[in-house]
Amino acid sequence: ENKRDFEGKKFLITAGPTYENIDPVRFIGNHSSGKMGFDLAREAAKRGAEVILISGPSSQRVDDKNIRIYRVSSAQEMFDEVFKHYENTDVAIMSAAVADYTPKVKATEKIKKNENELVIELVKNKDILRTMGEHKTHQFLVGFALETQNEEENAKMKLKKKNLDMIVLNSLRDEGAGFANDTNKIKIFTPTEEQTFSLKSKEEVAEDILNFIQAKL
């Protein structure tokens, strides 16, 4: 099947983890591989969309003339890159696992192991998705929620608080879902609906997500 149902649509997709530097050799990161976001970008491009893909550090590669990739490292860099493109976006899908906190001070030299205890003070990062929700004009805004408890309640809260049109929940309590796996198990919420999907490859999950979005546009 070769449907081009996103022809002429501009997508903004984020993928991967962020790295928050502690010093020149160390960082705080997470287990996101970038696969979910890259599969969304590939599927959208295959269906005719023009895709801006903004990725944190990931070994995923893509070679598609409809995908322009921007590689960033920290949450702040991702924030800055996202807002260069947001205005000119029809559909935004934020599948990156963005750090909520970053070291207050990034040491300029490697921290030496002199002390028995070391305290790293963290400060909150700006929430990219929430800021997008606050500045939403015409965009269809899709968030992800990665949860380990009270999954549905938390996902619905994020949908509302961040002014989203849709949220994709994946739970680390479901086997084969979330980070690094080539599979995922999701539940989609809009302000008025919800739909549960079975465990599938991330390629198929990307297709389900884009089918759902297509029906809403």
Ligand code: PMT
């Ligand atoms: O990359 P993979 O290995 O394939 O794994 C995929 C995934 C598990 C990373 C992906 O499916 C996923 O769930 N991504 C979102 C992970 C996450 O950070 O969820 P959250 O519930 O903490 O954040 C909620 C939403 O707010 C997300 O859309 C996130 O991108 C966004 N956010 C969070 C913090 C922040 N400072 N800015 C944000 O925009």
